[in-house]
Amino acid sequence: MAVLEVSLSSPDAPLSMLEARALLKALADPVRLRVIESLGGGERCVCELTAELGLAQSKLSFHLKVMKQAGLLHAREEGRWIYYRLRSEALAALQAWLAELSANCQIPATPCC
Numbered sequence: 001m002a003v004l005e006v007s008l009s010s011p012d013a014p015l016s017m018l019e020a021r022a023l024l025k026a027l028a029d030p031v032r033l034r035v036i037e038s039l040g041g042g043e044r045c046v047c048e049l050t051a052e053l054g055l056a057q058s059k060l061s062f063h064l065k066v067m068k069q070a071g072l073l074h075a076r077e078e079g080r081w082i083y084y085r086l087r088s089e090a091l092a093a094l095q096a097w098l099a100e101l102s103a104n105c106q107i108p109a110t111p112c113c
Contacts, residue, residue, distance in 0.1 A: 015097040019071070023094045026070035031055070032063050036072070036086065043085035 015023070026032060034053055038044060046064070050057050064084060067073045071090045076083050 014100070015093050020094065020097050022070045023072060023090060026067050026072055029063065029066075031059070032067055035060075035063060035067065039073070039084060039086045043083050045081050045083050047081070049084070 027036065035049065038049060038052055046057065046060065050060050053060065064073065068075055072087060073084050074087050
């Protein structure tokens with residue numbers, strides 16, 4: 001299975017269906033939701049996340065990789081450590097996509113017959 005890495009390179013452009021799918025899929029896991037909640041408090045080192053979430057480093061690394069490939073996280077290396085933070089532009093793009101979807105739910109159907 002090929003892995004799609006979402007770039008979200010144009011923050012002003014609306015999400016494509018593929019980008020929205022990747023973001024939603026990355027969020028559709030209880031462990032990853034816990035990671036998101038933790039990173040909502042700011043940038044964290046992998047060692048901090050493993051201790052805070054009570055996860056094995058290998059399990060956490062798998063989930064961080066999925067989230068990074070979906071475009072939800074930014075990673076930076078500092079010496080031996082890797083720090084992760086949420087990409088606010090990805091969350092804003094997803095929020096805008098969901099808001100548009102919600103607004104479209106209010107549009108009445110046009111007669112078809």
